[in-house]
Amino acid sequence: MARAAGPERRLLAIYTGGTIGMRSERGVLVPGKGLAAVLRTLPMFHDGAHAQARGLPEDTLVLPPACPDQRVVYTVLECQPLFDSSDMTITEWVQIAQTIERHYGQYHGFVVIHGTDTMAFAASVLSFMLENLQKTVILTGAQVPIHALWNDGRENLLGALLLAGQYVIPEVCLFFQKQLFRGNRVTKVDTRRFAAFCSPNLPPLATVGADVTINRELVRRVRGQGRLVVNSSMERDVGLLRLYPGIPATLVRVFLQPPLKGVVMETFGSGNGPTKPDLLRELRVAAERGLIIVNCTHCLQGAVTSDYGTGTALAGAGTISGSDMTSEAALAKLSYVLGLPGLSLDGRKELLARDLRGEMTPPAADALRPSLRGSTLGRGVAQLLSLSQEADDVREALAPSLACAAAHAGDLEALQALAELGGDLSLEDFGGQTPLHSAARGGQAGVVAMLLQRGLDVNARDKDGLSPLLLAVRGRHQGVIGLLRAAGACLSPQELEDSGTELCRLASRADCEGLRAWWQAGADLRQPGYDGCSALHVAEAAGNLEVAALLQSLQGGPGDQALGPYPGLHSSSSGSAAWCLT
Numbered sequence: 001m002a003r004a005a006g007p008e009r010r011l012l013a014i015y016t017g018g019t020i021g022m023r024s025e026r027g028v029l030v031p032g033k034g035l036a037a038v039l040r041t042l043p044m045f046h047d048g049a050h051a052q053a054r055g056l057p058e059d060t061l062v063l064p065p066a067c068p069d070q071r072v073v074y075t076v077l078e079c080q081p082l083f084d085s086s087d088m089t090i091t092e093w094v095q096i097a098q099t100i101e102r103h104y105g106q107y108h109g110f111v112v113i114h115g116t117d118t119m120a121f122a123a124s125v126l127s128f129m130l131e132n133l134q135k136t137v138i139l140t141g142a143q144v145p146i147h148a149l150w151n152d153g154r155e156n157l158l159g160a161l162l163l164a165g166q167y168v169i170p171e172v173c174l175f176f177q178k179q180l181f182r183g184n185r186v187t188k189v190d191t192r193r194f195a196a197f198c199s200p201n202l203p204p205l206a207t208v209g210a211d212v213t214i215n216r217e218l219v220r221r222v223r224g225q226g227r228l229v230v231n232s233s234m235e236r237d238v239g240l241l242r243l244y245p246g247i248p249a250t251l252v253r254v255f256l257q258p259p260l261k262g263v264v265m266e267t268f269g270s271g272n273g274p275t276k277p278d279l280l281r282e283l284r285v286a287a288e289r290g291l292i293i294v295n296c297t298h299c300l301q302g303a304v305t306s307d308y309g310t311g312t313a314l315a316g317a318g319t320i321s322g323s324d325m326t327s328e329a330a331l332a333k334l335s336y337v338l339g340l341p342g343l344s345l346d347g348r349k350e351l352l353a354r355d356l357r358g359e360m361t362p363p364a365a366d367a368l369r370p371s372l373r374g375s376t377l378g379r380g381v382a383q384l385l386s387l388s389q390e391a392d393d394v395r396e397a398l399a400p401s402l403a404c405a406a407a408h409a410g411d412l413e414a415l416q417a418l419a420e421l422g423g424d425l426s427l428e429d430f431g432g433q434t435p436l437h438s439a440a441r442g443g444q445a446g447v448v449a450m451l452l453q454r455g456l457d458v459n460a461r462d463k464d465g466l467s468p469l470l471l472a473v474r475g476r477h478q479g480v481i482g483l484l485r486a487a488g489a490c491l492s493p494q495e496l497e498d499s500g501t502e503l504c505r506l507a508s509r510a511d512c513e514g515l516r517a518w519w520q521a522g523a524d525l526r527q528p529g530y531d532g533c534s535a536l537h538v539a540e541a542a543g544n545l546e547v548a549a550l551l552q553s554l555q556g557g558p559g560d561q562a563l564g565p566y567p568g569l570h571s572s573s574s575g576s577a578a579w580c581l582t
């Protein structure tokens with residue numbers, strides 16, 4: 001974390017709605033359009049003379065100077081429609097994350113103007129969706145509209161803009177009433193007071209008074225150079241169940257039914273609950289069915305412990321500890337972890353037990369990562385994870401090779417752990433291979449799907465010029481070839497030209513599987529070899545009728561049957577028309 005350098009700091013302010021811009025209509029507050037126009041009239045939010053002298057575009061606002069040699073310049077993107085945050089869901093938060101992703105290169109930081117009612121949920125969800133964040137993202141809003149005479153909106157928004165403009169705090173934060181909190185640690189605690197939020201288990205990252213005080217030791221460090229990844233495939237079938245004295249087991253049973261995949265259970269005190277056998281049985285049955293139940297305390301402060309028999313009984317029924325997470329953070333984390341492709345149930349539970357974005361105080365190291373201890377590779381990753389922050393250089397040097405090894409072995413858990421560590425899964429190992437090459441060579445379809453979803457270059461070449469597709473063809477990994485082709489992989493002109501000789505060799509060996517793999521990758525089976533003969537010539541000359549028949553049936557043209565969107569890869573963009581930024 002550092003004070004940001006440079007004479008001009010550009011910010012994007014994404015206005016989603018909330019009280020800050022609301023107007024009264026027929027006696028009730030509703031979202032109001034035109035926040036940028038209001039800000040333009042307020043001297044604390046816009047220095048018109050400077051904007052004119054600089055020739056800044058019409059839609060760009062500039063703050064008066066906070067320090068002599070730096071200006072914070074910002075653009076307000078107004079969402080359409082605007083929301084009372086009570087109406088917001090993961091769909092809208094995914095769109096905010098994607099907006100940040102689209103504009104990530106153009107701006108130094110981001111402010112999200114949001115209603116306060118669900119701001120703690122929004123901040124938690126965004127913190128998990130935005131992986132490898134290297135820029136400041138601050139959510140803010142108000143209890144009273146900004147155009148009212150006495151309001152908190154001006155101070156909150158100005159503070160958020162100044163902090164995001166002047167400091168690099170690479171986290172999703174929430175700024176309210178002079179305090180900058182880690183977004184996934186907050187909860188709304190007051191319906192009217194300006195101090196609407198608190199962060200019960202983590203002190204503020206910064207406080208603003210006459211001076212700005214940054215709690216440097218609390219701010220998360222950027223790990224690795226990985227590019228921003230937006231995890232938009234969040235699981236929506238998650239729920240929140242608050243226990244109360246005497247809650248009937250039948251009610252719990254109904255709540256835990258499919259399609260629910262994960263539930264945050266708010267319990268008493270330090271994670272305790274009723275130990276009635278019928279209730280424990282319902283929990284056990286659901287957990288055995290694969291439902292993940294995270295135990296969070298309904299107390300504002302403190303953590304789930306194993307101090308009481310009534311708490312360990314819940315653990316015995318298959319619930320997992322949410323430590324000191326807020327329910328908002330636990331729900332968001334559950335949605336994130338369940339949305340990750342290809343992980344085993346144990347792998348998901350392990351991620352839930354681990355501190356991923358600073359959302360929990362890390363549990364004791366020996367309680368962590370049981371499944372990572374299962375293999376040599378997993379042990380290596382577990383050791384890397386436990387290295388102190390000073391060992392970042394070592395970690396960065398080893399991560400690409402470990403990622404390739406994990407991809408080749410199909411070890412999704414180890415890969416996910418590396419990604420969580422800030423490891424850039426698109427980095428090459430010493431041979432120039434990315435984990436996608438290794439997974440393709442190893443025929444690991446699950447890993448290939450996961451890496452493609454993270455946007456790895458499908459046509460990357462290693463130091464020998466080999467692509468993942470060619471490696472999958474050589475290994476005859478049909479599932480992988482299909483995934484790569486659907487994501488846009490194609491053989492290069494040189495590979496297509498060289499394929500003729502290889503096809504002839506396969507035909508001479510009657511290797512039907514190999515021929516099919518080339519066809520599936522888009523090769524033209526009529527391509528002649530070095531001597532001008534095609535694979536069909538070779539098969540006929542050898543009298544191999546089965547191979548000849550196969551070639552005749554396939555050689556109508558390259559195998560394009562796999563082309564078309566790979567389900568899941570592009571799904572996140574669907575529905576964006578329903579909510580867009582103007």
Ligand SMILES: NC(=O)C[C@H](N)C(=O)O
Nearest residue numbers: 018019084085115116117
């Ligand atoms: N203070 C606020 O912003 C409350 C409003 N109902 C909202 O969440 O949008």
